[in-house]
Amino acid sequence: MSENTFYVTTPIYYVNDKPHIGHAYTTILADVLSRYHRELGVPTFFLTGTDEHGQKVQKAATEHKMSPQEQCDTTVLRFQELWKKLGMTNDDFIRTTEERHKKIVRKILQDLYDKGEIYKSEYKGRYCVPCERFFTDKDIADGNLCPECSRETQEIVESNYFFRMSKYQDWLIDYIKTHPDFIQPSFRANETLGFLQKPLGDLCISRPKSRLAWGIELPFDSDYVCYVWFDALINYISAIGYGSDEAKFKKWWPVNYHLIGKDILTTHSVYWPTMLKAMGVEPPKTIFAHGWWLIGQDKMSKSVGNVVNPMDMIEKYGIDAFRYFLMAEMSLGQDASFSEEAFVSKYNSDLANDLGNLLSRVVKMVIKQFNGKLPPCGELSENENELKETVLNAVSQMENSIKNMKLNQGLDAVMNAVRAGNRYMEKTAPWTLAKNGNLEKLGTVLYTSAEALRIISGALFAVMPSKMSELRKTLGLKKDEIENISFAALQKWGALSAGTEITDIDGLFMRFKAEEAVPEKKNEKPKDKAPAPASETGIVTIDEFFKTQLKTAKILEAEKVDGADKLLKLQIDIGGEKRQLVAGIAQFYQPSDIIGKTIVVVSNLKPAKIRGIESQGMLLAAKDGKSLKLITVDGGDFPSGSSVG
Ligand code: MSP
Secondary structure: OOOOOEEEEOOOEEOOOOOOHHHHHHHHHHHHHHHHHHHOOOOEEEEEEEEOOOHHHHHHHHHOOOOHHHHHHHHHHHHHHHHHHOOOOOOEEEEOOOHHHHHHHHHHHHHHHHOOOEEEEEEEEEEEOOOOEEEOOOOOOOOOEOOOOOOEOEEEEEEEEEEOHHHHHHHHHHHHHHOOOOEEOHHHHHHHHHHOOOOOOOEEOEEEOOOOOOOOEEOOEEEEEEOHHHHHHOHHHHOOOOOOOHHHHHHHOOOOEEEEEHHHHHHHHHHHHHHHHHHOOOOOOOEEEEOOEEEOOEOOOOOOOOOOOHHHHHHHHOHHHHHHHHHHHOOOOOOEEEOHHHHHHHHHHHHHHHHHHHHHHHHHHHHHHHOOEOOOOOOOOHHHHHHHHHHHHHHHHHHHHHHOOOHHHHHHHHHHHHHHHHHHHHHHOHHHHHHOOOHHHHHHHHHHHHHHHHHHHHHOOOOOHHHHHHHHHHOOOOHHHHHOOOHHHHOOOOOOOOOOEOOOOOOOOOOOOHHHOOOOOOOOOOOOOOOOOOOOOOOOOHHHHHHOOEEEEEEEEEEEEOOEEEEEEEEEEEOOEEEEEEEOOOOOOOHHHHOOOEEEEEOOOOOEEEOOEEEOOEEOEEEEOOEEEEOEOOOOOOOOOOEEO
């Protein structure tokens, strides 16, 4: 294969049930990696699909009173529909019941059988009649009881076909040891080597039709179908022309990344490479096993009822926010925790506040001060150069993070650049420049901020394609620059042209109240783990401190709360967003004293009800025994919504 192509796959998903967040995660990850590679100018092929044979699908079909094919044809639509909604750019979608796939599976089976790599033998194991499942002695830990239903199993001797997997054990061990990129992260390579310390058996690759009929018939024995994993793994090569289009196959194979979840490591790191070795085909470049999404601290499970349906999430919060959260929150390789509260909090702080705020400040001021035409950039001072460097550096970090499969770190770097953009605005105070009529410097500040947004939106495009399209449209970029991002264009400062029309945008990311998140399930068990103790010294790290978002806010209205001597109800403005606060300051301030003041509030506090009135944040005040003074901002015209800290 050429070093200059990128081929990425997801597992093919069983069509026994609808897609969940785990399926969505891997597919979004593959999509994001594909989009970035295309932006880097690398020809890319992204494959996903469905695994449609075997026991699970047959069982679901029986439960739904359908034929297995009907079960597949109905459920596959749910995956295809979700991928379409989520904006997947997969180049192909393979279904293992398609003839193009079955033909290649049969060809491989026949070739391996002819070469003596597959042989017939007797298979001894235990069978559970009610579950209709066959288990090996290894599966049955407890006497002769079925590991699924704990009922008595029967010993069964069955003739089956076997692949000579054991023959490749030494080769595989050596290959893993000499190819550090082959299984990633490296602790998964060690896990596979641990598994390979025990003698590797041959792999039973058939199922008698009398026991399981739903599968690809063996070409050399019509009483049997192919074992579902042997059939499924072949999708990775049948889709790209193995045995049918040699040129296409050569172009893409070996695959750059098989993205998988940690639970299907052995099938990919042991079965698949040995199968390929027997076929005389090169192994994958990298099998990358990611961790699992836990729900809070718990495993996601249908019986617990905590399965997250991606459709619900995107309907509520939008596609791009969902894509962003999944990519930013999981450190590749580790498990990650999903909760709607964490989702809303990250969404609000990164997207609605930080990114949304920077955009709306720039757009509003260009419209107001320059009639919507982007002003020219004058000389760059230290502040401009500092922001420019941070933004360009974030693009390089994003690029490295893609290459090193540390996407969340790249996204962190870009979000830091967004925050640097907001800090830059606060330092240069364009509102004061406007007031003082310093239009040249004001132009430089707004141009610099808009240029930072052009690059930032490009760097985030693969993760949030539709929102970043909107943002780029607002910046007046041309159609081609909006959607055909090239990393090269993100590495050059100064591409925006003065005079470009900037259009208004109303709330790119709408803010959600934390309360709108689904409350914890009633039947959720109390967590085993105690919350982390507060530091005994009372010292917090800078990261801990910055979790509290302090913002300036302007008091628009204030009134006493009936029947509550101490409370005032305030209507405040935080950077264009109206909020209501209830504060215990009525004994110290009359409503008329405080209207128009610019105060400091905690803007990311979970809303609470005080005397039945919703309070969306908390104001800061200094207290000394009997007196109380509001923390206010020096200078009445300071804009609300500015960060404090
Ligand atoms: N059909 C096989 C794969 C064959 S690939 C040749 C299969 N399908 S599956 O539908 O059961 O699971 C697909 C993927 O979903 C696996 O990679 C699995 O790790 C992943 N996930 C299932 N639950 C998950 C989470 N809670 N979190 C993240 N991914 C999880 O296995």
